[in-house]
Amino acid sequence: MTRVACLLAEAPAVVPPGALLQVALAHSPRVEDAETCIYLDAAGLEGLFGAEPELGARLRDAALAAGLSIRVGFASGRLAALVAARLGEGIAIVEPDGDAAALAPAPLTLLPLPEELATRLERWGICTIGELAALPTAGLFERAGAEGVRAQRLARGEDPHPLGSWRPGPTFEESVECEWGLETLEPVVERLGAMAARLCARLGARGLAADGFEWTCRLADGGAHKGALTPAVPLTESAAVTALLRLALEARPPRGIVRTVTLRARPTRAGAAQESFTDPSRPSPRFLAATMNRLVALVGPDRIGAPALLDSHRPDAVGLGAYAPPSPRRGAHAFASPSPLRGEGRVRGPRRRPPNPPRDASVVAAPVLALRRFRPPVPAAVTLASGRPVALRSSRLAGRIVAGVGPWRASGEWWTTRVWLQDEWDVELADGTLCRLAHDGSAWHLAGIYD
Amino acid sequence: MGVPIESSPPPGWERERIDGLLGLLGLFPPGRLSEIVGSRSSGASSLLLALIARITTAGDGQVAFVDATDALDPASTAAAGADLSALLWVRCGGRLRVALGAADLLARCPGFALVVLDLDDLGPVPASAYIRLQRAVEDTDTILIVRVARHREGSPASLVLTTRRLGPQWMGVRPLTRLSGLRSEVSIARLRLSTLSSPGRDQGEGREGEGRWTINWTLEDWPRDNWSIGA
Numbered sequence A: 001m002t003r004v005a006c007l008l009a010e011a012p013a014v015v016p017p018g019a020l021l022q023v024a025l026a027h028s029p030r031v032e033d034a035e036t037c038i039y040l041d042a043a044g045l046e047g048l049f050g051a052e053p054e055l056g057a058r059l060r061d062a063a064l065a066a067g068l069s070i071r072v073g074f075a076s077g078r079l080a081a082l083v084a085a086r087l088g089e090g091i092a093i094v095e096p097d098g099d100a101a102a103l104a105p106a107p108l109t110l111l112p113l114p115e116e117l118a119t120r121l122e123r124w125g126i127c128t129i130g131e132l133a134a135l136p137t138a139g140l141f142e143r144a145g146a147e148g149v150r151a152q153r154l155a156r157g158e159d160p161h162p163l164g165s166w167r168p169g170p171t172f173e174e175s176v177e178c179e180w181g182l183e184t185l186e187p188v189v190e191r192l193g194a195m196a197a198r199l200c201a202r203l204g205a206r207g208l209a210a211d212g213f214e215w216t217c218r219l220a221d222g223g224a225h226k227g228a229l230t231p232a233v234p235l236t237e238s239a240a241v242t243a244l245l246r247l248a249l250e251a252r253p254p255r256g257i258v259r260t261v262t263l264r265a266r267p268t269r270a271g272a273a274q275e276s277f278t279d280p281s282r283p284s285p286r287f288l289a290a291t292m293n294r295l296v297a298l299v300g301p302d303r304i305g306a307p308a309l310l311d312s313h314r315p316d317a318v319g320l321g322a323y324a325p326p327s328p329r330r331g332a333h334a335f336a337s338p339s340p341l342r343g344e345g346r347v348r349g350p351r352r353r354p355p356n357p358p359r360d361a362s363v364v365a366a367p368v369l370a371l372r373r374f375r376p377p378v379p380a381a382v383t384l385a386s387g388r389p390v391a392l393r394s395s396r397l398a399g400r401i402v403a404g405v406g407p408w409r410a411s412g413e414w415w416t417t418r419v420w421l422q423d424e425w426d427v428e429l430a431d432g433t434l435c436r437l438a439h440d441g442s443a444w445h446l447a448g449i450y451d
Numbered sequence B: 001m002g003v004p005i006e007s008s009p010p011p012g013w014e015r016e017r018i019d020g021l022l023g024l025l026g027l028f029p030p031g032r033l034s035e036i037v038g039s040r041s042s043g044a045s046s047l048l049l050a051l052i053a054r055i056t057t058a059g060d061g062q063v064a065f066v067d068a069t070d071a072l073d074p075a076s077t078a079a080a081g082a083d084l085s086a087l088l089w090v091r092c093g094g095r096l097r098v099a100l101g102a103a104d105l106l107a108r109c110p111g112f113a114l115v116v117l118d119l120d121d122l123g124p125v126p127a128s129a130y131i132r133l134q135r136a137v138e139d140t141d142t143i144l145i146v147r148v149a150r151h152r153e154g155s156p157a158s159l160v161l162t163t164r165r166l167g168p169q170w171m172g173v174r175p176l177t178r179l180s181g182l183r184s185e186v187s188i189a190r191l192r193l194s195t196l197s198s199p200g201r202d203q204g205e206g207r208e209g210e211g212r213w214t215i216n217w218t219l220e221d222w223p224r225d226n227w228s229i230g231a
Helices: A019-025 A052-065 A078-087 A099-103 A115-124 A129-133 A137-155 A185-205 A238-251 A285-299 A330-334 B015-025 B044-057 B074-079 B096-107 B127-137 B199-204
Strands: A004-009 A031-033 A038-041 A070-075 A091-093 A173-182 A208-219 A224-229 A258-269 A304-309 A318-321 A371-385 A388-394 A398-412 A420-429 A434-439 A444-450 B033-038 B062-067 B087-091 B112-120 B143-148 B159-171 B178-191 B212-218 B227-229
Touching: A004 A019, A004 A052, A004 A078, A019 A031, A019 A038, A019 A052, A052 A070, A052 A091, A070 A078, A078 A091, A078 A099, A099 A129, A115 A137, A129 A137, A173 A185, A185 A208, A185 A238, A185 A258, A208 A238, A224 A238, A285 A304, A285 B087, A285 B096, A304 B074, A371 A434, A388 A420, A388 A434, A398 B159, B015 B044, B015 B212, B033 B044, B033 B127, B044 B062, B044 B074, B044 B112, B044 B143, B044 B159, B044 B178, B044 B212, B062 B096, B087 B096, B096 B112, B096 B127, B096 B143, B127 B143
Parallel strands: A070 A091, B033 B143, B033 B159, B062 B087, B062 B112, B112 B143
Antiparallel strands: A004 A038, A004 A070, A031 A038, A173 A258, A208 A224, A208 A258, A304 A318, A304 B087, A371 A388, A371 A444, A388 A398, A398 A420, A398 B227, A420 A434, A434 A444, B159 B178, B178 B212
16 A cells, blocks of 8 residues: 655755755655656655654654654545645645545646646636545546546556655766876866866767866965866766856866866756757757857847747837747647637637647748848928829939829727827839838828838 | 538739739758849838748747848838748848848858848849858758849759839729739749758759749728828
């Protein structure tokens, strides 16, 4: 019979990292670190610590001795143990086979759900875990798919996955001792480079990269020279790491003879450049970061980014957002299967236009006529006849107008000091150029050219 | 025995038009410099937007757009079907050397499916810049396109497409009621695929001057936002 204990800190913000884990490891060999709480395998501990109330009291006292105030919940599954710890007082115990009953009155927000499913259940009026558990499974599967059924199994107290086992993470640290001492910078950099190569190889073998490096040089006079660097993107290339270390040490070299050099790498999960075999590769984060930095230096920081349509009817209301390459086919997966509830889960907000659903590669949108904008709009002199433009003169375009339609009058933001009003005309010049003219109430402008 | 059902396309559906554009967009060779040459209102920019839309929405990769004259209209780009989040827009403010430098940097950054350098009528472009760009994308999967108003003699572009205005399309007759689109012709002025490393692409040799597409570009921002008929 599986029994799980959940240790939940009363004030998680003040818990030192790893403190709760140490308490759990002192009582059970099988512990899972769930970040917000700690689960431990409580089965078979009666001989050591007594029944569950005694074990709970012992865990609470051990935590108090470490300066932590915790709640403890016991149940047959993790979710029920967590709910017991969260909603109970002090030490809460759910009897075997009582998980479903214990979960039933708990609010649905305690169930770990994808955002879309949580929104959908909320719209259905499902507020408690018990209400979700009582839904007909077949109907739930039809509407919410496998994700909905998985959530319902959790709500019914079923915990299909075994308890994870915590293991200490690998330490990525290398050290070199030099009995004769290093008096110049070059041999120090050489040894750091060799250590960086070994660290990068170890990181790469585990599919990791380093997003930070720290080094310590023990000096002959007993002092220490410490430094750290944080690359713009996680690195696994030793040559790049060595170059950065060299630059950092040249900027701030050790003040004395170096006896021992230690290099530590901070591991992080490296993002894949290609998510799957059929996906296209994305720009390498390292190359992209370097290229973006150079582009910013070339064109300026406010002239580069992903275009974004602003929530305004004002002509040319666009902005530049941060450019972050999205995951390939991210949208394609989102639209791959039609939603059983049409209209639900869609973004309602300030977007001016809804996002275009991705299409198959063999399909292309209907050909759309592009407008090339003048930024800022070019002042123009327009001759009118019977209220219609018949000739245009500007620094960019000039000629007789042979055809035109308008005015299309638009205005906005009259409730602010940035009120705007504009009449637009689409005109064809004698040389065939199609352009858009705008009159803002006082002057004419050339807004753009259709191309 | 079932009754065969034949369905006819809905009114306005022009399958040939779509297929033709699809074939045209598939012409641009990866790892090579291509050129789109077109004067004002010839449909050259519309052709670029169609290609950007195809690449970004089909999940084929990221697109970088070096906008030498700050002329890109994101609203038109979105209307063409492009995913704006997959587009890197570099505005160069009419500075030719900056635009060439930015395009060179992006062409050398692996991972972009398409790099566009929109020069329009900015110039003249030194021949060495073209050659440098061509070298930058060699042996990569990046499509590099330079959009110019006039073709430069000595350009090393493997594919040169020229666009020509056939005429605007208006709705209504006397008086006209609105602009509905533009009819233009795209033709292959040069297609040198024999120099490509892939042997399967040698079939393109000898097609120079062949290939001609007539495309109706439609104005999509109708009804216009927040408009009313003026006096």
